[in-house]
Amino acid sequence: MKTPVQVMKFGGTSVGDAECIARTAQIIAGASRMTPCVAVVSAMSGVTNRLIESAKIAQTGDAAHARATLEVLRAQHEAALVALVKSETNRAAVREKLEEVFAEGRRLCEGTALLRELSLRTLDAISSLGERLSAPLVAAALREQGLKSESVEATECIVTDEYHGGAEPLMDLTRAKSQARLLPLLANGAVPIVTGFLGATSDGELTTLGRGGSDYSATILGAALDAAEVIIWTDVEGVLTADPRLVAEARTIPVISYREAAELAYFGAKVLHPKTLKPVVQAAIPVWIRNSFAPERLGTKITPEGQSIGGGVKALTAIRDVTLISVGGPGIVGLPDVVGRTFSTTAELRADVLLISQSSSQNDICFILSAADAQKTVEALRKEFAEDLKHEKVEHITVDPNIAVVAVVGENMRGTRGIAGRTFSAMGRENVNIIAIAQGSSESNISFVIEEKDVKPALLALHREFALSQPQS
Numbered sequence: 001m002k003t004p005v006q007v008m009k010f011g012g013t014s015v016g017d018a019e020c021i022a023r024t025a026q027i028i029a030g031a032s033r034m035t036p037c038v039a040v041v042s043a044m045s046g047v048t049n050r051l052i053e054s055a056k057i058a059q060t061g062d063a064a065h066a067r068a069t070l071e072v073l074r075a076q077h078e079a080a081l082v083a084l085v086k087s088e089t090n091r092a093a094v095r096e097k098l099e100e101v102f103a104e105g106r107r108l109c110e111g112t113a114l115l116r117e118l119s120l121r122t123l124d125a126i127s128s129l130g131e132r133l134s135a136p137l138v139a140a141a142l143r144e145q146g147l148k149s150e151s152v153e154a155t156e157c158i159v160t161d162e163y164h165g166g167a168e169p170l171m172d173l174t175r176a177k178s179q180a181r182l183l184p185l186l187a188n189g190a191v192p193i194v195t196g197f198l199g200a201t202s203d204g205e206l207t208t209l210g211r212g213g214s215d216y217s218a219t220i221l222g223a224a225l226d227a228a229e230v231i232i233w234t235d236v237e238g239v240l241t242a243d244p245r246l247v248a249e250a251r252t253i254p255v256i257s258y259r260e261a262a263e264l265a266y267f268g269a270k271v272l273h274p275k276t277l278k279p280v281v282q283a284a285i286p287v288w289i290r291n292s293f294a295p296e297r298l299g300t301k302i303t304p305e306g307q308s309i310g311g312g313v314k315a316l317t318a319i320r321d322v323t324l325i326s327v328g329g330p331g332i333v334g335l336p337d338v339v340g341r342t343f344s345t346t347a348e349l350r351a352d353v354l355l356i357s358q359s360s361s362q363n364d365i366c367f368i369l370s371a372a373d374a375q376k377t378v379e380a381l382r383k384e385f386a387e388d389l390k391h392e393k394v395e396h397i398t399v400d401p402n403i404a405v406v407a408v409v410g411e412n413m414r415g416t417r418g419i420a421g422r423t424f425s426a427m428g429r430e431n432v433n434i435i436a437i438a439q440g441s442s443e444s445n446i447s448f449v450i451e452e453k454d455v456k457p458a459l460l461a462l463h464r465e466f467a468l469s470q471p472q473s
């Protein structure tokens with residue numbers, strides 16, 4: 001039997017200012033009157049970017065500038081505190097907590113400025129300060145509503161490997177630690193407010209799960225606590241048929257499968273961190289995506305099997321911050337291990353390859369990865385193939401950053417005739433040039449590479465072609 005715990009996560013915009021935090025606290029309070037709740041919170045919106053900016057400024061040696069950036073954040077959190085908490089005594093206790101975090105931030109920036117060196121470990125420590133500031137504010141807002149609540153740092157719950165900037169949870173240890181820390185609070189009738197985005201190694205060293213990683217924190221905790229469900233509260237009404245910033249007529253998808261949602265997340269639908277569904281698949285815990293600005297709406301339910309529309313397209317997505325790398329030349333035809341060596345290199349760097357395409361004459365392998373991983377990958381490939389480049393077996397390793405990948409997602413697309421044809425005819429009509437295509441073995445997506453400037457017209461044309469603004473039955 002699952003314990004009826006509900007894990008809720010609130011993203012940056014849902015805790016963006018005092019008014020948003022108060023609304024979030026109301027949602028948590030409402031739910032926790034019905035069932036035990038654990039909330040996971042992101043930093044106030046924009047704060048993580050600012051913190052990373054301060055870290056980079058500190059790296060140049062400019063400690064005063066980094067401190068000034070932290071001061072701006074201090075004023076922002078102080079203003080939220082004053083607006084949320086009425087009594088000065090209650091404020092003082094929270095302020096003390098916030099001040100400790102800011103003092104730590106200042107020390108980290110000063111150390112960085114002194115050494116002019118920013119290790120991944122220090123970057124993690126600085127970039128995660130935002131969650132350590134927002135969690136005490138949300139807990140205070142809940143106490144203002146008469147509930148028991150306490151902020152909890154996820155270093156006390158989520159145990160990860162040592163991969164700074166994109167750490168992976170160690171689930172057995174996480175389970176034991178999360179239950180030991182959170183269940184007594186729940187038993188005591190309190191609502192734990194856990195910092196998203198971060199964890200710690202088994203030695204207690206702080207790590208982060210990657211940008212946008214608070215979604216992942218929520219499902220990690222959901223799995224660790226055998227939650228009945230995980231609700232991700234954000235600023236849109238669920239998973240939509242396309243990014244609403246690009247396709248105005250995009251519509252909420254009421255039910256979607258883990259697989260479809262994971263494909264969308266993997267190919268850039270920002271509403272979900274790509275790894276979000278991984279922890280909950282085994283226990284089949286449903287995940288909801290809901291709008292904290294319109295809590296009366298149901299949003300999207302992500303379930304193991306979703307809701308069949310008899311095969312066909314459910315949604316579109318595009319990922320822009322990507323780079324195309326190609327390794328090739330006529331000489332690689334006779335080199336059986338080029339593919340192996342190329343992808344061992346990317347694996348060693350933990351660079352996520354989004355799409356691979358190889359020409360039939362085998363003289364060109366091209367693949368797409370996140371722009372952030374491009375430079376280190378190209379450097380490593382040039383090293384790996386140095387001898388072959390010298391002897392012209394491999395003629396070139398080239399890089400194209402001005403591209404994007406579009407993915408057309410739906411269950412059982414391979415079994416539905418004509419989808420690829422319609423997709424590419426629509427692109428032809430829009431004069432969108434297709435650089436590479438991958439349908440791969442996955443039945444649930446067709447993805448292809450286009451020039452970055454074509455993303456919006458491509459999405460609009462496909463949304464129309466597959467009538468995605470009509471309710472699907």
Ligand code: ADP
Nearest residue numbers: 011012013234236238239240242243269270271
């Ligand atoms: P949070 O701060 O709550 O984590 P994010 O900004 O990370 O929120 O994600 C929500 C945003 O994702 C939305 O505002 C929307 O612009 C974008 N988005 C991209 N693709 C989709 C999609 N298919 N459905 C819903 N939102 C999407």
Ligand code: ASP
Nearest residue numbers: 042048197211212213214
């Ligand atoms: N605050 C972190 C970020 O901006 C994590 C998150 O919001 O999910 O990346």
Ligand code: MG
Nearest residue numbers: 011212270271
């Ligand atoms: Mg997010």
